[in-house]
Amino acid sequence: MLFQIPATSDIDKVDADMKNNKKKVLSPSKVVVLHLICGIGLASSFWLAINVYSINLIENPVETLRLVWLIQVPVVILIYSFFQKDKNQSSYLKAVARGLLGLPVGAVVNALGAIVLGAPVGTRYFQRTLNWSLVMSAFTFVPAASVYGSSWVDWHRIFALTKPNGFIDYMICIPAYGAVIGAWFGAWPMPLDWERMWQEWPICVTYGAIIGYLVGMLASFSFAVHHVSSQHVKGD
Amino acid sequence: MSMNCTYFTLLIAVAILLQITGLSLFVFGFFPIRPALIGVSGPESFRPPSCEDQNHTALHPHQLKLLYQKLSEIPPSYDRLILMVIDGLPAEFVLGRDDLKDAMPYTQSLLASKMALSYHAKAAPPTVTLPRLKAITTGSIGGFLDVLFNFNTQALLEDNIIGQFFRIGWKMVMLGDETWLKLFPGLFTRHDGVSSFFVTDTVQVDHNVSRHLSYELYKNDWNLLILHYLGLDHVGHLGGRSSVMMGPKLQEMDEIIKMIHLSTIRSLESAHQRTLLVVVSDHGMQENGNHGGSSYEETDSLALFIGPGISHVSTTYDTISQVDITPTLALLFGVPIPKNNAGYLIADLFHTMEDHQLLRAMELNSWQLLRLLQAQATDSTCESLEDPYSSLYLDAAALHGSWKSKNVLRSASSDDLKNTVLAYNEFLRTASDQLTHRATAKPIGLLASGVMTLLLSCVMFLGLLFKLGQEIYPNLLTHKFQLSEALVGVIIVIIVLSMGSSSLVEEEQYLWHFMTSTFFLVLLHKTIKSTTGNCSCQLFLIAVILVSGRILKGWHQGGVNWTHLPDIAKSLESSRSPYINFLQIISILLVISLCLYTLSSLWSRGNIVILIGLSYLCTGLLVLQYVLKYQGNGAGTSNNDAVLAVQVIYGFIITSVTVTIIASPWFMSLQSKDLVLVIKDCLYLSGTTYMFGWCLLQLLLQQPVNSMVMSLLLVQIIATIYYASRDGSDVKQWVEIAAIYYLGMAGHFSLGNTNTLATIDVAGAFIGISSHSTVRSGVLMFVITYASPMLALLSMVMSISVKENNTILKIHEVKMGQLLKIILGFPCLVPLGLNSVLLVAYTIILLVMRNHLFIWTVFSPKYIYVVVTTVCVLVGVFIVASTVTYIISTAVFLRKKRLR
Secondary structure (H helix, E strand, O other): OOOHHHHHHHHHHHHHHHHHOHHHOOOHHHHHHHHHHHHHHHHHHHHHHHHHOOOOOOOOHHHHHHHHHHHHHHHHHHHHHHHOOOOOOOOHHHHHHHHHHHHHHHHHHHHHHHHHOOOOOOHHHHHHHHHHHHHHHHHHHHHHHHHHOOOHHHHHHHHHOOOOOOHHHHHHHHHHHHHHHHHHHHOOOOOOOOOOHHHOOOHHHHHHHHHHHHHHHHHHHHHHHHHHHHHHHHHO | OOOOHHHHHHHHHHHHHHHHHHHHHHHHHHOOOOOOOOOOOOHHHHOOOOOOOOOOOOOOHHHHHHHHHHHHOOOOOOOEEEEEEEOOOEOHHHHOOOHHHHHOHHHHHHHHOOOEEEEEEEOOOOOOHHHHHHHHHHOOOOOOOHHHHOOOOOOOOOOOHHHHHHHOOOOEEEEEEOHHHHHOOOOOOEEEEEOOOOOOOOOHHHHHHHOOHHHHHHHOOOOEEEEEEOHHHHHHHHHOOOOOOHHHHHHHHHHHHHHHHHHHHHOOOOOOOOEEEEEEOOOOOOOOOOOOOOOHHHHEEEEEEEOOOOOOOOOOOOEEEHHHHHHHHHHHHOOOOOOOOOOOOOHHHHOOOOHHHHHHHHHHHHHHHHHHHHHHOOOOOOOOOOOHHHHHHHHHHHHHHHHHHHHHOOOOOHHHHHHHHHHHHHHHHHHHHHHHHHHHOOOHHHHHHHHHHHHHHHHHHHHHHHHHHHHHOOOOOOOOOOHHHHHHHHHHHHHHHHOOOHHHHHOHHHHHHHHHHHHHHHHHHHHHHOOOOOHHHHHHHHHHHHHHHHHHHHHOOOOOOOOOOOOHHHHHHHOOOOHHHHHHHHHHHHHHHHHHHHHHOOHHHOHHHHHHHHHHHHHHHHHHHHHHHHHOOOHHHHOHHHHHHHHHHHHHHHHHHHHHHHHHHHHHHHHOOOHHHHHHHHHHHHHHHHHHHHHHHHHHHOOHHHHHHHHHHHHHHHHHHHHHHOOOOOOOHHHHHHHHHHHHHHHHHHOOOOOOHHHOOOHHHHOOOOOOOHHHHHHHHHHHHOHHHHHHHHHHHHHHHHOOOHHHHHHHOOOHHHHHHHHHHHHHHHHHHHHHHHHHHHHHHHHHOOOOOOHHHHHHHHHHHHHHHHHHHHHHHHHHHHHHHHHHHHHHHHHHHHHO
């Protein structure tokens, strides 16, 4: 019993949230669809890279990463803009524009983080770092920018305090954290002397980020399902 | 609940003592020290060992040769020696049990017709070329610590057979691996060294040796010809034992043996130019072609003797030790056996001799081994004949004596001879085993007790740390761990786990930088999270730490595998630009201004602070002047003026640091009546003094390219201290100290250090030393190499002083012992605890990895670093603890005196 108290209060908050924007009530099925579309976008970009352009991440990291973000960014922006928080001026186009604006900002933040952690600097690596950080931005910043816009309180809440609140928050922050943590772990094989192509920056880091992102989406999805089932139990 | 201070200090001292004891036990068990005899064997080696071995006068080589011949009573069996070293050839390739046996048809035909004598020669680890060549030439098995003891000397100073040959006036020619030229500089009449650097080259490297061969064989003016072929080793490194190139390479070697045999041995047999061809390999190789460890495949090297009069009697190939080659060659060519030889002669090669000559050879070998055993015996008295080997020797000598007297009367039977030979063999084998065993055996009991003691001390440190944490933070267990606090533990666990992998040991610098940056990124996240306090200033400090950390990471590429990649130091050095000098001046100015800035908050405390500031300004300017005057123009650092200038700077730094520390409590007590303020000011002043004194010293000693690294490290540490002292941050003291410790470790690698011994700056260890002194050079080498961890430890004093510590305000309420414990507990225990975890973990890893391929090339050098880091931590903690204790107790004492 003791553990249910915070859960119910959480649900109350979610309920209140849902009441607030009645137009876009978020059901778990929508979460699933959203993550599915993001996943399909990612998969299709890799499919295109291999089958149509016959490039792959290991041999042509720059081209492949460019393809990935070129496909992933529109998908993410278009999908997440449906769930924008800013209710007063709820123009869909504005949300799209904010998402587009978030892309370069997120890329700069991600690139800085990577460089601080030891990513190589120099003209040789500029293209790689640029395209990698754009992909990371599509995983982390762009969805949040589309949904929250420039609301500092929301950004602070989910990225600094790590206190997500409701489906949308979870949907944004779990995959984003997954991508970052995955990228962090992905850097581990880089100093080893295995002399494999994929140890180069940013190939294994990208793999780590993608795996983390997918795991994050899965977690967010299962969280949604779990939440609904517990709600059903409560209803009964 | 709370522990008495005296008791607490006592426990820490016990733990430290246990650590030192355990470490010594382990080190002496794992790296046995073999006392090598200095000097060379002379004519006295042909006399029985006695206490007064007098020095012989210098003789002309020719006279010496005649003297040796007269004394040894054995005429040399051969006139010339060809020593052919085939790098990395496993004996199995020649002697069977491998399908490559057919690749050397000529050698096989020699073996089949019993014209050659061949052995499996067991090589001792480390199975890499340089130590093996030393073993073949000196007959001794070097310990790993030898590397440390003669760090700077590449030339082989120990008594060796090449030197013995040189002394009797031999002309020697060397073709092949240039290691020989480094070991024996100036001994060869003609030479052509090839480098073993380009492992991918398997053809040219051998062609460069063989191209001179026909000329040298025709030239015929030498006594010793050394051929060292590297190609086979390179083939192994590229493709392993069963590489497709192995067959052709063996055939090439076979052709060379055939050529030598046909041209010299056969044609000159009649012309009194008896030539002995010895084909040896320095070590074997594993299935994948690597070597260095102690597996059978690596230690199974070849020894093959081809020459007139040599005939093989048995059908199987015996196993000898690689060091047995040395006394055999020495006795065959009539020179004294090198002093440190642990091998014993290969009796088969002496079968053509007369009986009394064979016994004489055995006697000479016995005398030499006996001398070595006597020198190594713990009681250095000559009459220590209680040992089993001494009695064995006496038996053999007695039999020899009776055989001699019977031989004169022509009544010696073959049984007498056989018994004497057997007795000598018994002694030689026992003595040789004893000598080689001592160098390679690992006493398990000693190692286990060492590890257990280390483990105990580690547990004690961690237990004390936990206890202290419980006292200072009463709700330690219920309190939810923050991410940054958990990360401190995670980092240590990750570092410990990574040390089991040889490539992560080689590339440790990546790990330290990655983990430290992650830690500060987490702190950044935390700072953004907390909306209270002076946020923007703290953000700025963290940004400074992160950016400087990234620059430091890019300064030296470090490691082993990626050293070829560009880095800042390389680009600065390669361009021969004035930037290095420019950066050096910038960093000196940066350090001076930082120093004055940190002191500026105490300007109001009176003249002493200004005086201290001025003394640092002076020292800094002296360093600047030295850099501009002597380092700019290259080689001017060794003249007298430069040495004097450096010594003046040493004097300045030492004097100002000592005077500041000792005088500050007395002066500060005069300035202020508030005891808390006095203590804080004194600690601040001493902390500043330590840090800047150390930094200025490093700016003087480090290579010019590293001066910027030093100042960036200083900036990082000061920023961390300021960050943690801010009101808004709730970074606990132990987290802060761990962070500074990690910064120090990351900085250690930023200064260009690696886990190989090759990066130690030997040249820097002679700055400002007018006469050669091992101790002073050693201290300087330590100071240069451990610049960064030591800076981190010394900064603890300053960190203590600026901490907004509530406990220091309660000084009137608590006893001094309790106060000291609270103030000094974490700054002492956290570095000790972290280091002891790393030490214990690495000791266990070393023990587990003792048969690993890279034990001597990767793990053991790393262990040396770990041990010296422990010494560094102990020294640093001692300095911090004694300084703080002195200041606080003096301040309290003065206070009491004034109140009275």
